[in-house]
Amino acid sequence: MTTSELGSDALRFDSVTLDFPGSPRPAIEDVSLRVGRRKFVAVIGPSGCGKSTILNLAAGLLFPTRGEVHFDGAPVTGVNSAAAYVTQQANLLPWLSVRANIGLALKFRGTSKGERDERIDHWIEVVGLRGFEDHYPRELSGGMQKRVSIARALIYDPSIVLMDEPFGPLDAITRLKLQQDLLNLWEEQNGTLVFVTHDLNEAIYLADEVVVMSKGPGTVRRVLPVPFSRPRDIGTLIESPEFAELYNDLWSLFKAELDLSDAA
Numbered sequence: 001m002t003t004s005e006l007g008s009d010a011l012r013f014d015s016v017t018l019d020f021p022g023s024p025r026p027a028i029e030d031v032s033l034r035v036g037r038r039k040f041v042a043v044i045g046p047s048g049c050g051k052s053t054i055l056n057l058a059a060g061l062l063f064p065t066r067g068e069v070h071f072d073g074a075p076v077t078g079v080n081s082a083a084a085y086v087t088q089q090a091n092l093l094p095w096l097s098v099r100a101n102i103g104l105a106l107k108f109r110g111t112s113k114g115e116r117d118e119r120i121d122h123w124i125e126v127v128g129l130r131g132f133e134d135h136y137p138r139e140l141s142g143g144m145q146k147r148v149s150i151a152r153a154l155i156y157d158p159s160i161v162l163m164d165e166p167f168g169p170l171d172a173i174t175r176l177k178l179q180q181d182l183l184n185l186w187e188e189q190n191g192t193l194v195f196v197t198h199d200l201n202e203a204i205y206l207a208d209e210v211v212v213m214s215k216g217p218g219t220v221r222r223v224l225p226v227p228f229s230r231p232r233d234i235g236t237l238i239e240s241p242e243f244a245e246l247y248n249d250l251w252s253l254f255k256a257e258l259d260l261s262d263a264a
């Protein structure tokens with residue numbers, strides 16, 4: 001395979017298997033996956049099927065036992081510094097204010113203080129945290145902490161954003177609001193985003209493609225394209241018959257995997 005063939009995708013998994021030492025079965029098995037540049041891809045599947053493992057491989061925090069992971073046409077051989085990773089927990093630094101947490105990646109990259117302050121101010125506005133910039137993480141709600149972690153990830157224009165159920169523990173209304181906010185942000189930035197979720201609605205609202213994983217050891221069962229044009233409005237989308245149709249297709253696939261998981 002030539003580098004230019006590999007280069008047409010932002011992220012590419014070729015027959016990737018990952019064994020954790022001492023584990024009786026692989027975490028993922030023979031996963032092949034392509035994420036096109038500027039695509040928003042959601043990954044869904046039963047608990048334990050290896051969704052987080054896929055993100056960890058893309059981030060260069062884990063390495064395949066067999067197969068290859070490529071990012072931007074090159075094998076991932078160390079921490080992928082082009083990737084911003086939003087994990088399930090907000091993982092904010094408790095001793096730093098909202099401003100300092102949001103600006104952390106810019107500081108590490110040596111961005112001047114003037115530019116840093118300007119960009120932090122912009123992102124505080126974008127994620128709706130004006131008035132809270134000098135607060136510490138413990139003084140924020142779960143939804144606000146998520147907003148900080150999203151701003152912290154997007155502020156330096158990463159080539160790819162990896163998100164592991166970032167809205168998991170939030171209440172339904174906060175979640176819906178953040179989903180629409182993320183849609184708007186992504187449509188503005190238009191980078192590459194890989195998003196793990198258990199929520200079928202969320203996958204359809206947000207993504208261009210939904211990757212359905214089989215039960216563990218996970219492999220890719222199907223990739224479903226989401227045909228809705230952008231910009232998207234969740235309220236309008238959810239009322240459309242096409243949404244219901246896609247949801248049913250996805251649910252049938254997902255349910256088959258859950259039934260298999262129950263039977264295992």
Ligand SMILES: Nc1ncnc2c1ncn2[C@@H]1O[C@H](COP(=O)(O)OP(=O)(O)OP(=O)(O)O)[C@@H](O)[C@H]1O
Pocket residue numbers: 020021023026027028045046047048049050051052053054216
């Ligand atoms: N550090 C580890 N050592 C051994 N096994 C692990 C480790 N991390 C994950 N696993 C196993 O690998 C498999 C995949 O885990 P992973 O966390 O990727 O699944 P997941 O689909 O993200 O799960 P969930 O939806 O519950 O978050 C599971 O069987 C898990 O027990």
